[in-house]
Amino acid sequence: MHLDMLSTTEKKNSSVKTVGILIFNDVEVLDVAGPFEVFSMTRLDEDKRYETTSPFRVVLLSEKKTPVIAIGGLKLIPDFTFDDCPDLDLFVIPGGWGTRREVNNSVLIQEISKLSAKSNLTASVCTGSSLIGRAGLLDGKKATTHWRAYNFLRESAPKAQIQKNVVFTIEGPIFTSAGVASGIRLSLYLVSHFFGTHVGKETARFLEFPYPV
Template identity: 50%
Template structure:
């Protein structure tokens, strides 16, 4: 089996569940649930950072990247998580260049939470609809007037570019990618293994009314 090469960018002050949620989905996916303990995931997941030094996440968890931007293999899928660190990283030209280069070749470029601000500053969301954490929806609209900010959807899926709402929404986004790549049955089996409810609806999970 030729595994899909999947990268998840990490950086200081990245939100833990933003990257760990999708990592879990992709790592537990199996094409044959009956061979869960014999087979491996069809996704080869790489944690990618600008430098090889440990990344300190929101909350203080330290994570060692698997490779740097320069060392990353050719990717099929790239995920950009969010967190407070995106306030700085959305202006990091090295990260923006890496994401732009990846966008030209990957099958799917996805963001979780305020990772969408990185995609927006890279110029990759112009003319599209997109979403982000509920606290940043209005900010996103002011920053990127050429983007239609979707305040109702949990995940906004354009196929090549996918954005998702805050934090836990990355799990649902990752399940959508699994379904796109290998079918809904495989995605449902991954969710069941995680004891996570498969998303039957794409409505945003919280009420945005005052």
């Protein structure tokens, strides 16, 4: 996925953008922490990095207000549930082994569908695409996932057009990315989407991570 579309979608509005990242038991740590780090470390003025704050407000969302145990045992504390979640500019659904269970959680799938409809953009990382696929958000759309989970996505979203060997896909307000670290690359792209290519590239440079091209 290239960045040609930025010429028409760049947004340099400096107002704070709210990003909500879904968490659940057995979520992949980097699927959550990667995007969290990218958005929280973004600065509009790189020269004043240590004097200013991020233009993103990043919060963790869960079905319940209880601690979540990620893969490897890392404990995550949700800031909000679906019931008290603020309006989102970006809703991020990560992957992990927990998606195999949560894809059959009808309550969670329904809440994902409702919150996505209220959010400006929705993005998945890794097997998170199977959750938004089960919610019907990928019907007729191009989508991707971890290379070992194409069949899982096909089962969860039989009407999706699965794209292999790509880092991420864009279909209107729906973004999907491949496995694990690809969520960082998608997040850098989204920084550019909201605040311009220069800010996206400077964020990547600070994180010492390749900028997506």
